[in-house]
Amino acid sequence: MDRARKDTTQTGLSLHAQSSMSNPPLKRRTRKRLDDGVDKLWKLSNVNKSRDSFSALNFDVIFHLCTFLHPMDLLNLARTSKPFRQLLMSKSSAFIWKFSRLQVEDMPQCPPDLNEPQYANLAFGLYCQNCGKVGQCLFWQFRARYCTSCVKIW
Secondary structure, eight states, rough: OOOOOOOOOTSOHHHHHHHHHOOOOOOOOOOOOOOHHHHHHHHHOOOOHHHHHHSSOHHHHHHHHHTTTTTTHHHHHHTOHHHHHHHTTTHHHHHHHHHHHHTTTTOOOTTTTSOOOHHHHHHOOOOTTTSSSSSOOOEEETTTTEEEHHHOOO
């Protein structure tokens, strides 16, 4: 079987090769990824699934389990997600904080000017209420925790 010969010029290159050498190659266009939309939908569906699974839990079970936690653990749990924050910071869950506080030995009662989560944050929190650094100085009379640099300012 005979193959057709390529047209070559005097240099020995094909016409196609000569034309491609005279013009620079075209830049590739960036394509829009179809996966971006799919990724966004997947992320949203996962968020909705987690919210649905959270709302499907029995609140009595959650409340009972939370009463066994240390107040610092309750604070950390309330900071994990919006549903937990809404649940633990509501007035109806004050008894959770109270039972949690009662498990700590020699913990005085909550002052009337603070609610239970504020009291737990004051007693067990780690950060300065002025600048956000790690605060070591706790002033009960002022109901505030400060770091050493903020104490020097005051």
